[in-house]
Amino acid sequence: xxxxxxxxxxxxxxxxxxxxxxxxxxxxxxxxxxxxxxxxxxxxxxxxxxxxxxxxxxxxxxxxxxxxxxxxxxxxxxxxxxxxxxxxxxxxxxxxxxxxxx
Numbered sequence: 877x878x879x880x881x882x883x884x885x886x887x888x889x890x891x892x893x894x895x896x897x898x899x900x901x902x903x904x905x906x907x908x909x910x911x912x913x914x915x916x917x918x919x920x921x922x923x924x925x926x927x928x929x930x931x932x933x934x935x936x937x938x939x940x941x942x943x944x945x946x947x948x949x950x951x952x953x954x955x956x957x958x959x960x961x962x963x964x965x966x967x968x969x970x971x972x973x974x975x976x977x978x
Contacts, residue, residue: 878961880963882964897937898917898938902918909976910977914938937960938961938969945962
């Protein structure tokens with residue numbers, strides 16, 4: 877499974893690369909703070925959105941600690957989606973004082 881750190885994701889975003897980032901946390905978690913441009917698709921709704929995800933070149937997945945996003949990343953890879961897990965999730969993102977939108 878492909879995995880990058882939150883710092884690496886931030887660098888990709890800052891370099892102006894087009895990133896399709898899916899935050900798999902629940903809606904209330906997402907509303908408490910998320911990465912600008914992230915799309916919220918809770919883990920339980922991922923399969924309902926699989927056809928849309930298949931259209932993307934690469935899909936980055938993030939959650940709070942990295943466990944849900946790792947599970948979703950593995951599942952998406954099994955469907956042929958180029959998926960990347962953000963290891964450590966939003967906890968590491970925020971520990972590194974990276975920007976959050978509320």
